[in-house]
Amino acid sequence: MRSLSRLMAVMRKEVRQLRRDRLTFGMIVGIPLMQLLLFGYAINTDVRNLATAIADEANTHLSREFVAELNATQVTNIEYRVDTAAELERMMQSGKISIGVAIPHDFDRRVADSTRAAVHLLVDGSDPTIAGIAEKLRSMPIGFDTGAAARNPGLIEVRPYYNPERRTPMNIIPGLIGVILMMTMMMFTAVAIVRERERGNLELLINTPVTSAELMIGKVVPYIGIGLVQLALILVAGRLLFDVPVRGSIIDLYLAAGMFIAANLALGLFFSTVAKTQFQAMQMTFFLMLPSILLSGFVFPFDGMPVIAQVLGEALPTTHLIRLTRGIMLREATLGDMPGELIFLGAFAVAATTAAALRFSKRLD
Amino acid sequence: MKSDLAIRARGLSKHFGSLRAVDKLDLDVPKASIYGFLGPNGSGKSTTIRMLCGLLTPTEGRADVLGFAVPEHSKELKPRIGYMTQKFSLFGDMTVVENLEFIAEIYSFPAAHRAARVDELLENYDLTEQRKQFAGTMSGGQKQRLALACAVLHHPELLLLDEPTSAVDPQSRRDFWANLFRLAERGTTILVSTHYMDEAERCHRLAILDHGVKVADGAPNELQQSTGMHVVEVQADDPYHAQTALIQLPGVASVTQLGVRLRVLIPESVDDPVALVDQGLRKQKLPAKSRIVPASLEDVFVAVTMKPEQLAA
Numbered sequence: 001m002r003s004l005s006r007l008m009a010v011m012r013k014e015v016r017q018l019r020r021d022r023l024t025f026g027m028i029v030g031i032p033l034m035q036l037l038l039f040g041y042a043i044n045t046d047v048r049n050l051a052t053a054i055a056d057e058a059n060t061h062l063s064r065e066f067v068a069e070l071n072a073t074q075v076t077n078i079e080y081r082v083d084t085a086a087e088l089e090r091m092m093q094s095g096k097i098s099i100g101v102a103i104p105h106d107f108d109r110r111v112a113d114s115t116r117a118a119v120h121l122l123v124d125g126s127d128p129t130i131a132g133i134a135e136k137l138r139s140m141p142i143g144f145d146t147g148a149a150a151r152n153p154g155l156i157e158v159r160p161y162y163n164p165e166r167r168t169p170m171n172i173i174p175g176l177i178g179v180i181l182m183m184t185m186m187m188f189t190a191v192a193i194v195r196e197r198e199r200g201n202l203e204l205l206i207n208t209p210v211t212s213a214e215l216m217i218g219k220v221v222p223y224i225g226i227g228l229v230q231l232a233l234i235l236v237a238g239r240l241l242f243d244v245p246v247r248g249s250i251i252d253l254y255l256a257a258g259m260f261i262a263a264n265l266a267l268g269l270f271f272s273t274v275a276k277t278q279f280q281a282m283q284m285t286f287f288l289m290l291p292s293i294l295l296s297g298f299v300f301p302f303d304g305m306p307v308i309a310q311v312l313g314e315a316l317p318t319t320h321l322i323r324l325t326r327g328i329m330l331r332e333a334t335l336g337d338m339p340g341e342l343i344f345l346g347a348f349a350v351a352a353t354t355a356a357a358l359r360f361s362k363r364l365d
Numbered sequence: 366m367k368s369d370l371a372i373r374a375r376g377l378s379k380h381f382g383s384l385r386a387v388d389k390l391d392l393d394v395p396k397a398s399i400y401g402f403l404g405p406n407g408s409g410k411s412t413t414i415r416m417l418c419g420l421l422t423p424t425e426g427r428a429d430v431l432g433f434a435v436p437e438h439s440k441e442l443k444p445r446i447g448y449m450t451q452k453f454s455l456f457g458d459m460t461v462v463e464n465l466e467f468i469a470e471i472y473s474f475p476a477a478h479r480a481a482r483v484d485e486l487l488e489n490y491d492l493t494e495q496r497k498q499f500a501g502t503m504s505g506g507q508k509q510r511l512a513l514a515c516a517v518l519h520h521p522e523l524l525l526l527d528e529p530t531s532a533v534d535p536q537s538r539r540d541f542w543a544n545l546f547r548l549a550e551r552g553t554t555i556l557v558s559t560h561y562m563d564e565a566e567r568c569h570r571l572a573i574l575d576h577g578v579k580v581a582d583g584a585p586n587e588l589q590q591s592t593g594m595h596v597v598e599v600q601a602d603d604p605y606h607a608q609t610a611l612i613q614l615p616g617v618a619s620v621t622q623l624g625v626r627l628r629v630l631i632p633e634s635v636d637d638p639v640a641l642v643d644q645g646l647r648k649q650k651l652p653a654k655s656r657i658v659p660a661s662l663e664d665v666f667v668a669v670t671m672k673p674e675q676l677a678a
Contacts, residue, residue: 002473009470013456020458204454204515207418208471209443 006210010218014192018222024188032180032230036237039176050098053080055088058107066119070101088122098124173238174325175298178318180234181257182264182292183285185227189268190281192219193360198278212360216353220265227261228254248328252335256328259345260321266352267317273359292318320344368432371396371523371554372417376426379412379577386412388577389426394556394570399549401568402558403666409577410558411451414527417556418448431523444472447516451527453508457501461492461511464500465518472519486514490544506537513544517553524548526557530564542567562662573669580669589660592630592668594618595638596660599627599646601653607646614645619667628658630668 018024052070056063071078076099082088088100100122104110110118196202205215231254238244246253268285275281293299295313302313313319320341327333335342372394379387387409394400402410415421417430419439428435433442455464465483474482487493490510495503500511509529516524526545530538542564549555549569557568565571565585572582581588601607604625611620611629616638619630631638642655660668 005473006471009467012470013459013467016463017456017458199457200450200452200454201456202454203420203450203452204448205471206420207443207446207448208468209440209473210471 002209003211003214007214007218010210010215011221014219014222018226028184028226028230029233031184032233033237035180035183036173036176036234036241039172039179040238040242049077050075051096052076052078052099052101053082053088053091053097054078054101054103055082055085056103057084057105058103060108062111063103063107066103066107067101076101085120085122092122092124170242170244170330171326172298173234173242173244174329175296175322176238177231177234177257177325178260178296178321179293179298181227181230181261181321182318183289184230185223185261185264186268186271186285186288187282188223188226189220189265190271190275190285191278193269193272194275194278194281197276212357216269216357216360220262220269220353223265224258224261227265228258231257244329246329247332249334253325253328255335256321256324256342256345259342259349260317260324263317263345263349263352266349266356270352270356270359273356288316292316295319297322317345317348369396370394370429372400372428372430372556374417374426374428377413377416377423377428378425379409379416379421380424385577387416387423390574390577390579392428392572392579394554396554397549397552398569399545399555399557399567401565401571402556402574403560403562403565403571403662404558404574405560405670407576408574410574411527412577413574414448414525414556414558418442418446418525444519445522447519447521447524449512449516449524449526449529451529451531453500453512453532455500455508455512455515458499460497460499461487461503462496464511465515468515468518474519482518486518490514491540505532506534506540509533509537509541510544513541517548522552522554524553524555526555528558528560530559530561538564562666566662573666575670581665585662588665589662592660592665593633594630594660594664594668595633595635596658596664597629597631597638597642597655598658599629599642599653599655600625601627601646601651603651606649607651607653610649610651611642611645614641616641617645618671621663621667628661628664629655630664 054067056067067078070076080091080097082091085100085102088097088102091097092100102120102122104118104120107118110116193202196205235246235253239246267288271281271284275284291312295305295309296302296316296318297313298318302310302319305313324335324338324341327338328335370393372392374390374392377387377390377392378385390409390413392413402413404410412421416423417428417435419436419442422436430442431445433439435442456467459467462483465486466479469479469482487496490513492507492510492514495507495511500508503511509532513526513529516526530541533541538561545555545557546567557564559565568585570582570584571588573580573588583591599607599611604622604627608620608622608627611617611627616635617629617631621628629638629642631641635641639655639657643653646653646655
């Protein structure tokens with residue numbers, strides 16, 4: 001009973017201080033919107049109309065059909081037709097084209113022979129995105145060894161079923177929920193304890209009957225509310241600006257996000273108990289921010305990462321949230337379909353809160 | 366175990382690496398009295414106070430505060446003590462009333478009496494006009510009154526004050542001490558650290574700390590009578606050169622200049638200290654008048670913190 005009223009007192013104090021901190025309050029709304037606009041409009045991994053040159057030395061019915069299919073993908077834009085493969089190399093070197101397609105004169109025979117490559121694809125490897133796209137194009141000549149495959153090239157499987165227009169915002173915004181909540185939530189609590197230590201408030205607080213757990217929980221709970229408000233903001237803006245739907249249950253989405261928020265707040269709190277200054281606390285959150293953006297599947301496809309990166313990625317709460325949000329928002333999945341992800345987030349939150357409460361000693365030495 | 370002591374410490378020590386911040390401190394603080402810690406910065410005052418309220422674990426020794434061993438039973442102790450930090454530690458972005466209410470909630474002060482208690486404190490500590498003001502925007506004296514009001518809100522039996530007056534003007538200090546005497550009169554034990562002599566003089570009892578060691582303790586007047594030193598006051602025409610001449614005399618332990626006067630400390634083993642001073646000054650042809658005066662607390666402080674080689678002089 002006393003414990004509950006002390007907890008309420010700490011929470012009321014936090015909310016009161018937060019309300020008066022105009023800058024932080026502005027950041028609650030400002031950060032998600034800025035990030036959403038920035039990432040939503042700027043990040044575009046749709047690769048279309050890559051400048052392409054064709055050297056068709058075979059010039060048969062089959063080779064012309066192949067070129068037509070290639071053109072139909074819209075990934076390539078055939079701007080040049082040249083005579084030899086050597087010319088393709090020169091054009092690539094001068095930056096005129098990103099992709100060169102060399103069709104050898106024995107194209108028809110090569111297509112029939114599954115041990116030999118039928119087409120040589122020259123790719124500008126200096127741009128990783130283009131290289132990735134070309135990797136997908138490669139499936140085309142290999143699947144070309146029968147007549148049926150020739151009429152139905154394998155390129156269609158490049159198109160993701162759940163995002164047929166291959167619009168980047170569809171992938172970005174569910175992921176962005178994870179990244180934005182991670183950044184703001186962790187930052188808020190990472191400085192929470194350190195700030196009170198720097199201002200001297202902590203020396204007063206630890207001399208009162210308030211317990212470590214009351215102080216920790218009292219600081220975390222108000223921010224969960226803020227995180228959920230941020231989520232609403234992202235969803236509404238995502239819908240209005242980028243037409244990103246929530247196909248699954250909104251309640252599931254909120255439950256998943258709530259768990260994720262708790263995990264990040266607890267982690268921030270843990271940082272706060274380790275750091276001696278607000279600056280150190282910030283450094284620690286930045287340390288986690290980059291892997292959370294790069295290794296969580298937000299930017300690069302998770303399955304394409306090296307094993308070590310995948311192992312690291314699995315340890316990050318953001319990875320699990322992004323799987324949940326993409327699942328719920330795009331694939332119409334429910335939490336029941338992905339229980340492991342939710343359990344991970346819950347376990348992470350409990351572990352980090354415990355670690356923070358243990359770390360935070362009511363003593364100064 | 367009922368005791369008349371609010372604090373009893375034996376051999377209390379705190380080492381930070383090779384630094385002995387507090388070294389084998391014995392302490393007896395009687396209840397309902399004002400007990401002072403006098404010492405320069407770094408003498409171990411704050412460290413001792415922090416050990417006594419359970420914030421720091423002693424390296425050696427033990428302390429019982431209000432009958433509770435610290436730091437083992439500091440949880441039970443917390444509701445019974447009030448603590449005022451050296452630095453203002455309330456919330457600058459909350460108003461005076463909000464700070465008081467927060468403290469009341471944290472100490473589980475009965476909700477029915479909370480508002481009345483807050484009003485009473487505002488009245489007693491002259492903060493009624495500032496009740497809606499943000500604590501961070503107040504003057505040093507106002508902040509200090511608020512800090513004291515928060516420290517006593519829950520009627521603690523023991524009040525630990527760590528250099529409470531270091532940031533306030535003389536008038537605020539006088540008012541502050543008036544408040545302390547009122548609290549002590551009602552039975553609160555007060556432990557206060559200071560480096561001001563005039564404040565130390567107001568305490569019922571006093572311990573002088575130097576480099577973590579207690580070098581003297583007792584009532585201020587007891588200490589003044591038992592310095593082991595003669596105090597000779599010298600009024601010289603040229604006090605600066607007189608001081609230079611006197612400090613070189615064998616038998617003179619210390620010379621302090623106070624305006625045109627000098628205070629000369631000479632061990633009690635010297636039979637005629639005035640003659641010693643007069644002869645020394647005459648030899649240098651420095652005219653001066655000397656007389657024996659009672660020791661002040663500052664003389665006590667100088668005498669007890671003196672290095673052994675000076676005493677041997």
